[in-house]
Amino acid sequence: MKALIALEDGTIFEGRSFTGHGEAVGEIVFNTSLSGYQEILTDPSYTGQIVTMTYPLIGNYGINPEDMESAAIHPMAFLIKEYNGFPSNYRSTMSLADFLQDYNTLGVEGFDTRALVRHIRSKGAMKGIVSTKDLDRNSLVERARSWTGLVGRNMVKRVTCDEPYGWASNRPVPGTDFSTARTKNPNPLRIVAFDFGIKFNQLRLLTEKGCQVQVVPATTTADTVLAMNPDGIFLSNGPGDPEGVEGVVETIRSLLGKKPIFGICLGHQILGLAYGGSTYKLKFGHRGGNQPVKDLETGHVEITSQNHGFCVDPESLDREKVEVTHINLNDNSVEGMRHRKFPAFSVQYHPEHAPGPHDAVYLFDRFIEMVRKNI
Template sequence: MQAKLLLEDGTLFTGKSFGSVKKAVGEVVFNTGITGYQEVLSDPSYCGQIITMTYPLIGNYGISRDDFEAVRPYIHGFVVRQHEEVPSNWRAEYTVDSLLKEYEVPGISEIDTRMLTRKLRHFGTMRGIIATGDHSVEELMEQVKASSLLSDQVARVSTKSIFSSPGNKERIVLVDFGSKSGILRELNKRDCDVIVVPHDTTADQIRRLKPDGILLSNGPGDPKNVPQAVTMIQDLLGEFPIFGICLGHQLFALACGADTEKLKFGHRGGNHPVKELFSNRCYITSQNHGYTVKEGSVNNTPLEVTHINNNDKTVEGLKHKHVPAFSVQYHPEAAPGPFDSSYLFDDFINMIRRAKTENPQIPRQAKIAAMKGDLQNA
């Protein structure tokens, strides 16, 4: 069946349909990863977007139960040069086509993805529509013009209730703005007692969970669309050690007085070079974000830049100068080949332990005795 991809500037691509037979509007973006298409498809940070894969062959190793980053895809469309219908991999349990059909996501193949990517790089990401069947260009353009980009993606992808992943060591509250499963896996590897909470959990609700540290997860969209999270971070900053990843990094920056802005075409792929300023070491990182922290806005805040992107020099890491809190723009849990950046989880745990040593807590028994004395004196 024929499929069309129409961009808001009028550019039309005609190709072959796969996945769900439907129409879907979204922000058209591109990902430069050579492998990892299943992780891309299931990353909640892509909520509301139509993903273009720059690598020409997609689907050749199928879909595996063990490689999901979320329970389901939240993308609005999938664009590839060549879609392989019959995967060759002993781990494959089903195909990209069947996954997209199951979750009603349309796909289009047999188009010039190189041309599409170059257009997005030159003009920036833009709205688009994928449609299968016989639809006129005029009809599709009306729908594109009538559409607007989502602003509630975090609410769509975040957990709706609190749940725990028990461990025997530090208790970490993971604030889920669209968290990838890899973050939870990294914490579980370190035997952390993890409690995952919704994106709109308040500071007081987090305090009642008695965490040793707080991890702000990745997620989709504009960080300024999640103002309640900024307020929560401001309330807890300095009270608990904090580590932010991707959207969590941007929210941490906003909470400390810095500003964010939209990138022209974003960073999406598994090969982005990031320099750690302290050591001058370069890390190859996995990234997926369309917004960045404005470097100049950091100057009058209690933050310092710790990492920069070696391609465009944008801010990739921040650290608070006075309290135990830091963040990175990239995904240390993703391991796009090397596992270089997983040390950041160890840094987070060590930061928690140092904070406990430097600020010892009053024993629970003493607190209970003091409360009992207060009640008797009243």
């Protein structure tokens, strides 16, 4: 089934849908991971985006329930070079096409994804539309241009939970709290996790390390969190522009110094804003499982999993209060920071991997150590 991909600058690509009729508008981005397409599709940070995979053959190992990073698919559409409709893996329970169709997500193959990625790298991520319904090229380009985009919009409200929940037995547990939840650890650390678009593997790792986790909506107030008397606070990843998320920066600023805080990705950016800094939009973002990051304290280089389009501006930080701890070796952007006075640190990348390398899992141990020191 013929499908057109139109970018706001007038560039057009022609492919074919492998999921039936559909249409989607969003920011077109690319991911350089060789595998992990299921984790990418279920990552809430991709809300409002159309994802292009640079690896040419996708669908080889199908889909399975264990690799879900949330309860749904979040990209608006999925673009690949070649679809494999006959998965071969003992864990597979369904094909990629069936998975996409279950969530009404358009999948398109059969076009030059390398040309699209090179175009985005040169011109920057841009608004686009993918359609099997409207095949008028001029119409599609105009509709792509008229889309509002991601800058300044609150995308977190689309993905955050409606009510608090716990995590046990590798699944969300609605209606629990610190007084009712049970863990294998008789003396668990009590962690409140802000859900800005949280990934399940972050919750898995926290619980594996002896934490009792209570996930709360992004709109939860500082007073509500403190009334829960947690030992530490975790700020998750999430989609879009951190400066568009209303009220959250003030909440986190109110919590600084009162409880240890660990932030990842959007959580890192929100901490940067809470410190008094600012953020900016990257040209085409960092998305993939091969991003080199240097720890400035140890000199070690980690290969990391990343997915973000915005970044903390190092020039906006008060260096007497905030220390930059990690940088991206491709462009020297800020990848980590810590507060010099308060127990708070964050990283721009994804130490929970899923998908991606495990080089940075130690950061969860660092958080646990920091929490224990402040009890």
